[in-house]
Amino acid sequence: MATNVAILASGSGSNFQNIAESDLDITIKVLIVDNPNAYAIERAKKLDIPYRVVDRKHYTKETFEKEILDILKECDVELVVLAGFMKILSPNFISKYEDKIINLHPSLLPSFKGPEGIKDAFEYGVKVTGVTVHYVDSGIDTGKIIAQEAVGVEDTDTLETLEEKIHEIEYRLYIEALKMVLEEL
Template sequence: MKIAIFASGNGSNFQSIAEAINDGQLASEIGFVFCDNSSAFVVERARKLNIPIIVFSPKEFCSKTAYEKEILKHLTENNIQLIVLAGYMRIVGSTLLETFKNRMINIHPSLLPQFPGRYGIKEAFEARVKETGVTIHYVDDGVDTGPIIKQEKVPINDNDTLEMVEAKIHQIEHRLYPEVLDKIISKNKEWLLDGKETSTNQCFR
């Protein structure tokens, strides 16, 4: 399956997916990486791995629709079947959602529906909850509200710092995202291409 990875920042989850493909653990091809931030480190990561990188910002367009239509043009030209969000820090609009319904997934650093949004790790830490985690889910028109595919818990110990919690979550993310992608690609390829409805519970346990 040919995928496109969207990222806005460091790109460590992109790196873990690319390495899983290179190691033969994931039967997929990255058509390109899309980034909305030219100074993001993911741009350098993609170039080092010789993976095509497309970079432009919404500020270059008159509207969000125009911005997403340009992205959609690249997705169509490259025969992309699945969009993988890996730290893409923008809410996806209807132009992409309608075309890639049930064919766009995201990873989030909390046990959704708890702590959605950009600061999920920090908010969980400051709330002094005993555990947080990682959620992989399909993307809908809300903020981290799409149907959940897989979750994994991460304990927060009394002596943990915020940096320690972040490190534990990233370690889980880098393992879990390629694993879930492998299951989607190997077991549900036809389902994805047909755009059938998904359940509102975890797809893989």
């Protein structure tokens, strides 16, 4: 029986599309975007996946999260997958889906937490960075790690080439990690 999933995104939606086109045993009940200009909406339309826009500019944090929780309940969502969702969720929200919210982060956590993981690692000058998939808890990028993969940083890398290498790993690793999570549900 397929697991009912909601995907939350803020931007282009490339990880959303990758998940939607995968062989995961899931039903994407809804894509929720907090940015009405997110390209993820166009991807949802092409994939014939229902989407909802909850524009964070029109809500307080509390009412924003309540609206999303209402949608998740309405869609009978069992697992929440963050795919470039650039909003920190409150402990109250997380408690409603404890160990059922998964996030992808473009660094080897616990290093380089926050929204600029690739840039921060590159500017620091590390020789190895990577990708982490983790459960969301009430901290910022502090939840239990599901999977990680290292990515070497070459002297010839630019920020752009490093971003490309990271994204290539993200697409594969997120699917592998989600398979592990689904086996445990």
